[in-house]
Amino acid sequence: MTSAVPAFATRKLVKTYGEGHTAVHALRGVDLEIPKGEIAVLLGPSGSGKSTLLNILGGLDRASGGEALFLGSDLCLMSDRELTRYRRDHVGFVFQFYNLMPSLTARENVELVTEIASDPMSPDEALELVGLRERAHHFPSQLSGGEQQRVAIARAVAKRPTVLFCDEPTGALDSKTGQSVLQVISDINVKAGATVLIVTHAAATGAMADRVIHFADGAIREITVNDERRKASEIHW
């Protein structure tokens, strides 16, 4: 296994906001490897640096030092244009507040991505994956929170992303809806082979992952590797 190039590898990754006395050290030298095809859950209290790491790996933010390699290429060395390209071709995002375009229907929100991706699935196929095919022509205002999040997931996976980033994907949802959303994410990992990174407060989510990374004070405190992944429906929080 170690011979294969990991999806992500970081070395002495540092992120500092501000300078001097007011400097905040969000990441204090993170070393990490996430193999391809895994589900990794990043756990930790607020401000522990997990979202910062996700943003850097997702090409939304830049590190202050160290390396962040995606399939061997250093994201820290990429230009703005290359980062856009990276997000466009490889990355799917799911956010706590869905961030759907209110003026587009569910299907059109997915099409927003399939129109610019190089090898997308059909929008209907993506909606099928999240079980929302029959609601394709509804606008976000006509969908429940869980449904909106599933559309967001469909939008994220429709481009067949290499990696799927989920920042508190169940944060705004009740537990039952949250379970179904996590199940969808898990299914996509299995069916599409996408590497999945989930940032969450909910420790129980770790049970569905291959690897659980515990964050505290901008550094990794512990990494646990699960021998067996639980189904989302078995998770409670």
Next chain:
Amino acid sequence: MAPFDRKLFRDLWRMKGQTAAIAAVIAVGVLLLVMMSGLMNSLEETKRAYFERYRLADIFVSLTRAPERTVQRIAELPGVALAEARIIGSALVDIEGEDLPIRAQAVSLPQFGGQKLNVVHLASGRMPDRTRPEEILLLTAFANAHGLKPGDGFSATMNGARHRFTIAGLAGSPEFLYTTAPGEMIPDDSRFAVLWLNHDAMAAAFDMKGAFNEVVVGLSRGASAKSVMAAADRILDRFGGRGAYGVEEQASNRFVSEEIKQLRRTGTMVPPIFLAVAAFLLYIVILRMVQAEREEIGLVKAFGYTDLETGWHYFKFVLIVAIVGALSGCLLGILAGRAMVGVYLQYFKFPFLVFKVDPASFAIGMATSIAAASAGSLFVLRKVFALTPATAMRPPSPTDFSRLAIMPAWMRRWLDQPARMVVRRMLREPVRMAGAVVGVAAGMALSVSMLLVFNGFDRTVDVSFNVMDRSDLTVTFTHPQGMKVLHELASIEGVLEAEPVRIVSVEFRNGLSAYRSAVFGITPSPRLNRVLDTSLARIELPENGVVLGKGLARILGISPGDSIVLDVKEGARPVLEMPVTGVAETLMGSPAYMDMEALNRAIGEPRRVSAAYLRVDSAQTNRIYARLKELPGVAGVSVKANAQAAFQRQMDEGAGAVRYVMALIAGIITFGIVYNTARIGYSERARDLAGLRVIGFTRAETAFVLLGELAIVILVALPAGALAGTYLNRLMVAGFSNDLYQVPQVHTPESYGVAAVAVIAAALVSGWLVKREMDRADLVAVLKTRD
């Protein structure tokens, strides 16, 4: 400081760019209000004080010649407080180094005692010594223009004889507040002089011993000017009286009154436009603020703040912007007014003119700014009242676009997702879209109408000086001359063409409207000074009938086919009734035209000319000027190029200069509206746009979603603004036109083009500024905030 107030000031600071822009718009509106009402106030007050102190006469009558005792009869008329006889005449001043003879008006000082009416005020020097006929007073402005001072001398030709004068003092008088050479409209200090001579010197020069040729009358309080004028006309009729006219027709008084009227008109028309724009912008800013702060609003309400307390907080924001704007407007208005006073002093020769602010204008400016600003925001405050803490603190549900699900098939085929976002958002909020379109169209309309006014001014100059008048010089005579003078002029070496004109002063009457002006008798096929219709085609002058200038037709409310009464004030002084056969394009003054011989026959003075137009060889002008100086009977020579330059100067520096200020303001408003539209569009959708960037849209693709909307707003607003501008221009040219000149309504395509380019440029710059902001936005931070 209460925490709420601290928040208020931080909000103001955070939005300083936008709030400063709005305060500036308010300030400009108030500035114009304060400046114009102050100028109006100052001119009116100064005029009143000046006319009263130096006793401008109420009635003027000029005549051919009457024995001195006649004035006693006028003084005894009921209602007459004072009557003063005097001698006036024209003179040609010869200043060393000036090729051209300069026209002057000579006025006699009383034989005994001081002046009772139209009193002169000395600026320097002293009154002429009665025993020294060569001593005179000279108009201060003319003296300054030529660097003359008391003690200097010059010669002048009066009634064909050359005299040498010494300047005793420099002076002004209320009747020469605004001085133009006879037949010219625009003052040119260096080209027209007034000389006050001792009575005996005047009488000797003009052969008026024991006689006078003008009487000025001061009325007693409550007297009827009309009956005094009628009585005076009866007495002076047999002495060649040219008809009495009241102070309201006196040239200086008329020009200053016209200026005051125009200030009043612009002062009431223009500031409201600015205040309306400010109200619109404030409305949008406050709306946006309340939407962004719904959580905070809910929170403070949950703490127990009342609706009124919460609403008051946002209202204070509006009040501060309005008050800061209005206060700076008042201050700037005073400064601008003081600066404008200097401009006015160049044209109106008041001995003093102090800019006095009209205190009411402060109050009005303040009150209307606050009212306008509040009007827009009160609508928004209703939303603050309506928010309950519970709804406010829940994240807002996505805006409902479901009603717009039906999109025609062709639209679906042609529009990709970003384009659909643009279209749906516009359809979703048609009112806001319309607001943006109206705003940008208003800016476009202002720009278009101002540019059309510019072109109107240019056309006035071009048509008057190049198309209608193709002469180089105009020679006016002291008295009507026989035709042979024309041959004399034509025989001067270097004169290429000479064309006669007969100018007769007339009171035009149509029912109750009357207007004193002049009829120009024109030769049958004029080449140098032509009568043209509004499409600039030549008008044939009829054997019987009169063609009115556009301005005169408007004043009298007459159109072709009507008949008009001409009360001729010269020659046999007939009262003629004749048909109006046409309306001519006249952009300066308010003249009328007749066939020259028909006019001469009507007044019983056949084959007489008052002036001649000359076309000359420009290489020989000096010789021509020298010859003209020697020619007897010449009252003056005016050079068209000088008159054109003076007109252009007046347009650029005087009242006409306001148009530059207004054009600048139109530009600023247009940019302000366009920029705000783009800016607000961005802040409303920062999150959506950041979302697109995260998904992998490039900056350009994301900018399309934002700026596509702006582009559509601009595309709709351009034609709408062009149309509105055309109508606005109609109002503006009416506002800019007066007795002095008419600004025609022109529709030059390039004006529309330039305005459109300006709006598009404003849009491009705004788009660029907003896009820059979007590019700099922290994607993560934007996405984490709940909208």
